[in-house]
Amino acid sequence: MAKVKGDIIVDIERCKGCEVCIDACPTHTIAMSEDVNGKGYHYMQNVHDACTGCTNCAIVCPDGVITVYRVKI
Amino acid sequence: MAETLTKQDIIKDENIVYKKTGLMTDKVLSYCPGCGHGTTHRLVMEVIDELGAQANTIGIAPVGCSVLAYEFMDIDMQEAAHGRAPALATAIKRLMPDKLVFTYQGDGDLAAIGTGETIHAANRGENITIIFVNNGIYGMTGGQMAPTTLPGMKSSTSPYGRDIKTMGYPLKITELIARLPGTYFVTRQAVHTPANVRKAKKAIRKAFDLQKQNKGLTFVEIVSNCNSGWKMTPVKANQWMVDNMFPFYPLGDIKVDGELVK
Numbered sequence: 001m002a003k004v005k006g007d008i009i010v011d012i013e014r015c016k017g018c019e020v021c022i023d024a025c026p027t028h029t030i031a032m033s034e035d036v037n038g039k040g041y042h043y044m045q046n047v048h049d050a051c052t053g054c055t056n057c058a059i060v061c062p063d064g065v066i067t068v069y070r071v072k073i
Numbered sequence: 074m075a076e077t078l079t080k081q082d083i084i085k086d087e088n089i090v091y092k093k094t095g096l097m098t099d100k101v102l103s104y105c106p107g108c109g110h111g112t113t114h115r116l117v118m119e120v121i122d123e124l125g126a127q128a129n130t131i132g133i134a135p136v137g138c139s140v141l142a143y144e145f146m147d148i149d150m151q152e153a154a155h156g157r158a159p160a161l162a163t164a165i166k167r168l169m170p171d172k173l174v175f176t177y178q179g180d181g182d183l184a185a186i187g188t189g190e191t192i193h194a195a196n197r198g199e200n201i202t203i204i205f206v207n208n209g210i211y212g213m214t215g216g217q218m219a220p221t222t223l224p225g226m227k228s229s230t231s232p233y234g235r236d237i238k239t240m241g242y243p244l245k246i247t248e249l250i251a252r253l254p255g256t257y258f259v260t261r262q263a264v265h266t267p268a269n270v271r272k273a274k275k276a277i278r279k280a281f282d283l284q285k286q287n288k289g290l291t292f293v294e295i296v297s298n299c300n301s302g303w304k305m306t307p308v309k310a311n312q313w314m315v316d317n318m319f320p321f322y323p324l325g326d327i328k329v330d331g332e333l334v335k
């Protein structure tokens with residue numbers, strides 16, 4: 001069905017752990033980490049392989065820490 | 074075929090569909106986690122980037138949490154005294170009419186100490202764009218009540234909630250300035266969901282396009298959160314904004330092509 005496959009790179013050290021991106025993801029691909037970054041924030045990470053590269057998480061991230069990739073398959 | 078696709082096949086420069094615009098500097102934003110200021114900054118810079126106007130735009134930073142906007146926006150910027158951004162923008166635009174000129178202001182800046190500058194710049198029909206981030210509070214100084222604070226809303230100077238009898242009514246300054254003949258496009262948007270971000274960006278793009286056509290003052294309000302001032306988590310603050318701010322400050326266009334639509 002899916003004709004695209006996506007992935008994201010999160011700049012973990014700049015993530016402030018606000019969680020605004022989590023609900024924005026339609027495929028529930030992302031979640032907050034158990035670990036914390038250098039500033040003490042839990043950071044967002046990819047937990048499933050369901051990313052479609054829709055860019056939703058990246059455009060709502062106030063700190064602009066997400067880069068999104070997409071390929072046609 | 075899908076099975077053979079590895080992470081390395083996807084994570085390649087040619088497959089990038091979204092990355093932070095180069096018009097945002099690499100400095101870590103001074104905003105609290107989840108604050109709408111960051112998203113709003115980025116949308117303005119994405120629009121300037123798409124217009125190819127990095128070298129041709131002058132922004133005016135306010136006093137408030139976004140006082141350091143000039144550290145984050147990689148364009149020419151000028152800092153204004155509290156509330157005076159529209160006056161400064163007026164001077165800059167009149168001296169350099171070929172530049173795109175915008176102010177970026179909070180509600181304390183624009184609708185309290187700067188009310189006079191805002192209204193007169195709008196009424197004169199200055200050919201500038203105003204980006205107005207309304208979080209209903211003075212964020213930077215510790216969450217004091219602003220003219221935009223909702224009835225009943227708690228702040229550090231209205232700890233029992235804003236009492237209309239003694240503290241007056243919230244000021245819908247965006248509706249007010251839409252009624253002035255000098256304004257051409259007035260809209261209210263938000264940046265808490267992907268759909269809202271896309272709409273807000275279109276509105277900001279439209280405002281700058283109209284400025285290029287010398288149509289008069291264009292005004293984009295972003296209803297935003299102040300999770301520190303409101304004392305909520307970012308996600309809860311966004312929900313509180315939807316439940317409480319949007320009924321009082323409804324989203325959508327207020328004036329289009331010089332005509333009131335609401």
Ligand SMILES: Cc1ncc(C[n+]2csc(CCOP(=O)(O)OP(=O)(O)O)c2C)c(N)n1
Nearest residue numbers: 136137138155179180181182210211212213
């Ligand atoms: C002349 C003057 N008066 C008062 C202040 C104190 N002050 C700094 S920021 C601010 C209000 C900022 O609120 P707002 O514009 O809503 O921006 P926010 O921080 O919420 O983004 C005030 C009153 C000042 N810096 N200068």
Ligand code: SF4
Nearest residue numbers: 015016018019021061
């Ligand atoms: S929206 Fe951005 S800063 Fe907030 S948790 Fe997600 S990646 Fe981190």
Ligand code: SF4
Nearest residue numbers: 105108138212299300
């Ligand atoms: S105090 Fe409020 S407006 Fe200021 S950065 Fe924090 S959340 Fe944003």
